[in-house]
Amino acid sequence: xxxxxxxxxxxxxxxxxxxxxxxxxxxxxxxxxxxxxxxxxxxxxxxxxxxxxxxxxxxxxxxxxxxxxxxxxxxxxxxxxxxxxxxxxxxxxxxxxxxxxxxxxxxxxxxxxxxxxxxxxxxxxxxxxxxxxxxxxxxxxxxxxxxxxxxxxxxxxxxxxxxxxxxxxxxxxxxxxxxxxxxxxxxxxxxxxxxxxxxxxxxxxxxxxxxxxxxxxxxxxxxxxxxxxxxxxxxxxxxxxxxxxxxxxxxxxxxxxxxxxxxxxxxxxxxxxxxxxxxxxxxxxxxxxxxxxxxxxxxxxxxxxxxxxxxxxxxxxxxxxxxxxxxxxxxxxxxxxxxxxxxxxxxxxxxxxxxxxxxxxxxxxxxxxxxxxxxxxxxxxxxxxxxxxxxxx
Amino acid sequence: xxxxxxxxxxxxxxxxxxxxxxxxxxxxxxxxxxxxxxxxxxxxxxxxxxxxxxxxxxxxxxxxxxxxxxxxxxxxxxxxxxxxxxxxxxxxxxxxxxxxxxxxxxxxxxxxxxxxxxxxxxxxxxxxxxxxxxxxxxxxxxxxxxxxxxxxxxxxxxxxxxxxxxxxxxxxxxxxxxxxxxxxxxxxxxxxxxxxxxxxxxxxxxxxxxxxxxxxxxxxxxxxxxxxxxxxxxxxxxxxxxxxxxxxxxxxxxxxxxxxxxxxxxxxxxxxxxxxxxxxxxxxxxxxxxxxxxxxxxxxxxxxxxxxxxxxxxxxxxxxxxxxxxxxxxxxxxxxxxxxxxxxxxxxxxxxxxxxxxxxxxxxxxxxxxxxxxxxxxxxxxxxxxxxxxxxx
Numbered sequence: 001x002x003x004x005x006x007x008x009x010x011x012x013x014x015x016x017x018x019x020x021x022x023x024x025x026x027x028x029x030x031x032x033x034x035x036x037x038x039x040x041x042x043x044x045x046x047x048x049x050x051x052x053x054x055x056x057x058x059x060x061x062x063x064x065x066x067x068x069x070x071x072x073x074x075x076x077x078x079x080x081x082x083x084x085x086x087x088x089x090x091x092x093x094x095x096x097x098x099x100x101x102x103x104x105x106x107x108x109x110x111x112x113x114x115x116x117x118x119x120x121x122x123x124x125x126x127x128x129x130x131x132x133x134x135x136x137x138x139x140x141x142x143x144x145x146x147x148x149x150x151x152x153x154x155x156x157x158x159x160x161x162x163x164x165x166x167x168x169x170x171x172x173x174x175x176x177x178x179x180x181x182x183x184x185x186x187x188x189x190x191x192x193x194x195x196x197x198x199x200x201x202x203x204x205x206x207x208x209x210x211x212x213x214x215x216x217x218x219x220x221x222x223x224x225x226x227x228x229x230x231x232x233x234x235x236x237x238x239x240x241x242x243x244x245x246x247x248x249x250x251x252x253x254x255x256x257x258x259x260x261x262x263x264x265x266x267x268x269x270x271x272x273x274x275x276x277x278x279x280x281x282x283x284x285x286x287x288x289x290x291x292x293x294x295x296x297x298x299x300x301x302x303x304x305x306x307x308x309x310x311x312x313x314x315x316x317x318x319x320x321x322x323x324x325x326x327x328x329x330x331x332x333x334x335x336x337x338x339x340x341x342x343x344x345x346x347x348x349x350x351x352x353x354x355x356x357x358x359x360x361x362x363x364x365x366x367x368x369x370x371x372x373x374x375x376x377x378x379x380x381x382x383x384x385x386x387x388x389x390x391x392x393x
Numbered sequence: 394x395x396x397x398x399x400x401x402x403x404x405x406x407x408x409x410x411x412x413x414x415x416x417x418x419x420x421x422x423x424x425x426x427x428x429x430x431x432x433x434x435x436x437x438x439x440x441x442x443x444x445x446x447x448x449x450x451x452x453x454x455x456x457x458x459x460x461x462x463x464x465x466x467x468x469x470x471x472x473x474x475x476x477x478x479x480x481x482x483x484x485x486x487x488x489x490x491x492x493x494x495x496x497x498x499x500x501x502x503x504x505x506x507x508x509x510x511x512x513x514x515x516x517x518x519x520x521x522x523x524x525x526x527x528x529x530x531x532x533x534x535x536x537x538x539x540x541x542x543x544x545x546x547x548x549x550x551x552x553x554x555x556x557x558x559x560x561x562x563x564x565x566x567x568x569x570x571x572x573x574x575x576x577x578x579x580x581x582x583x584x585x586x587x588x589x590x591x592x593x594x595x596x597x598x599x600x601x602x603x604x605x606x607x608x609x610x611x612x613x614x615x616x617x618x619x620x621x622x623x624x625x626x627x628x629x630x631x632x633x634x635x636x637x638x639x640x641x642x643x644x645x646x647x648x649x650x651x652x653x654x655x656x657x658x659x660x661x662x663x664x665x666x667x668x669x670x671x672x673x674x675x676x677x678x679x680x681x682x683x684x685x686x687x688x689x690x691x692x693x694x695x696x697x698x699x700x701x702x703x704x705x706x707x708x709x710x711x712x713x714x715x716x717x718x719x720x721x722x723x724x725x726x727x728x729x730x731x732x733x734x735x736x737x738x739x740x741x742x743x744x745x746x747x748x749x750x751x752x753x754x755x756x757x758x759x760x761x762x763x764x765x766x767x768x769x770x771x772x773x774x775x776x777x778x779x780x781x782x783x784x785x786x
Contacts, residue, residue, distance in 0.1 A: 006404075007402070007404040011398060012397075213622075214641055229606075
């Protein structure tokens with residue numbers, strides 16, 4: 001195990017009707033004027049925005065709205081949000097929704113307190129020193145942004161989708177997590193969220209750091225439970241216990257607890273980011289394609305953790321099988337799980353046409369340099385090979 | 394699952410040589426004058442205190458020392474610490490050691506900022522509104538106080554050992570956790586620590602709250618790993634990986650993560666507190682006696698979770714056995730584990746004489762009222778019965 005620092009100071013306010021406490025939480029954290037950052041008009045139609053605004057009014061907190069954040073939030077929307085936050089003079093951002101409005105709010109939080117172009121904080125040209133505080137009302141468990149110091153923004157002009165991690169600045173002050181708010185999520189979005197949160201654990205689980213037994217053990221426990229609950233939710237989207245476990249797991253998967261003391265990988269995420277940057281597919285759907293392709297590529301090159309994964313997470317019975325068979329069965333079971341969720345594991349099917357692998361690898365190279373990941377360090381040729389494997393998924 | 398709020402803001406600085414960062418950590422959290430609270434002279438002899446003081450000097454932080462905190466720290470030592478903290482005008486407390494100095498520091502933290510008698514915050518006569526900030530350098534993983542908002546103090550005059558939970562005030566700002574600092578722990582103390590941290594999970598695991606599958610799954614994963622590592626440490630006390638897992642598990646067991654959304658129990662701890670209040674035995678050694686006795690009492694009255702525990706934690710093979718057999722085997726395996734650690738499960742053997750059960754139950758009644766716990770709510774007659782079962786352990 002490597003040395004590490006772990007600090008997850010976010011206050012998680014979890015359970016039924018907790019969205020009604022948002023005004024009190026904002027007050028406690030010093031909010032005076034709030035910009036509510038959200039996505040579609042769905043939260044207005046279903047009454048959530050009204051509930052939130054009533055709660056703010058009850059605490060005499062001023063607010064303005066900044067809606068319309070699309071999935072894979074763009075630099076353009078962040079620029080617009082920064083302009084509005086500055087113009088309105090807000091001292092707090094409240095993101096309502098899933099990873100997209102939360103990540104956009106984090107981008108706005110970084111950009112609204114400086115004259116620096118916020119994108120410089122994403123593409124590595126500058127380091128941020130301050131940010132507006134962010135609070136969250138979570139409605140889509142997936143990205144784990146409600147407990148993380150991360151933000152992913154897509155720059156459409158430059159075809160870059162870049163993830164940053166500034167835990168001291170970007171961890172939300174509080175996150176309100178009511179599983180009931182996820183009852184109405186369409187199945188596709190639920191499924192994509194489940195793939196995404198599991199991937200956040202994989203990116204940490206598949207590591208060459210030795211002697212990480214405890215972290216691996218609780219990571220596996222979370223993964224197995226999420227798979228169980230996914231199958232329950234497929235039949236019953238209003239199962240509170242299953243929605244609650246998935247919501248809590250999504251936070252645990254990405255607040256850093258599953259990565260303590262480990263060198264992380266993140267290849268699958270980066271391979272996927274190029275797909276969603278060029279083809280605008282849902283991030284989770286992209287991961288369902290790239291993760292098995294990545295595992296297949298790694299299977300013969302670094303089998304150890306894939307073997308453990310097959311047995312401890314995918315419940316492959318190892319008796320009478322050699323390592324290769326066990327791993328192949330594990331990957332195959334994972335694909336079956338994704339298929340059970342209704343997702344494809346084939347890249348061509350995902351993007352609906354022949355994907356331009358050379359273009360994606362060129363972009364990957366520009367964004368990430370010449371190698372990717374750590375579990376099996378990938379050259380750009382390797383990345384091409386993994387995209388090609390994904391055509392056979 | 395019940396609604397909950399979870400906030401664990403402590404910064405955990407984990408790994409080799411991290412004690413050298415204590416000055417920087419204190420600086421970051423605003424320490425100007427620090428009182429170092431510790432137990433025996435061992436940390437002076439082994440050079441740890443020197444290392445810490447060098448680190449403070451390097452950051453130009455003033456400090457004074459308050460040593461001599463004994464196991465089961467007393468109200469008397471807290472009063473003395475408060476007097477010294479006030480006299481010296483310190484603005485930060487640094488606890489170095491295990492649960493005893495940390496819990497004492499927390500008592501001092503509450504008492505040093507008010508004219509109220511600090512004991513009133515423990516026996517329920519008053520509520521605290523402020524506390525000095527506390528930092529930790531952990532040398533004994535057991536109590537979990539390095540990540541919790543709890544403190545347990547023994548009042549020798551009144552024969553009371555009382556645990557309080559004030560998370561907003563008492564969670565340490567930071568905790569430095571170097572597993573190497575635990576290499577030299579005597580086996581008995583290592584064993585008692587392992588029993589204690591596992592008990593912190595049991596007190597949350599044994600709950601009647603329905604639909605807590607995820608929390609139970611990761612709690613079980615932590616318990617199984619700690620048992621594995623305990624057996625490694627028995628053979629090799631300088632095994633870094635095992636020391637690291639045990640240290641991290643001790644924190645996770647008590648920072649609240651394993652109790653989210655659950656009604657907790659805490660009967661075994663309270664039954665044990667009376668033993669260590671009257672007979673001054675090590676807390677972990679007392680728990681090794683009381684937990685199996687408590688489980689035996691609950692086995693027929695509320696078998697569900699004990700059945701799950703036997704299979705998922707104690708790895709009892711359920712095939713061909715009925716519920717009672719499975720549970721009895723689980724309890725028996727837990728006793729075997731405690732015996733493997735070199736601990737007794739017999740109350741008479743623990744205290745070295747015929748224990749005065751009536752006296753302990755009278756005191757329990759005074760401290761806790763007429764009923765105890767939630768998994769099986771215990772009358773004072775039930776508590777007597779459990780102490781009696783512990784005579785047969």
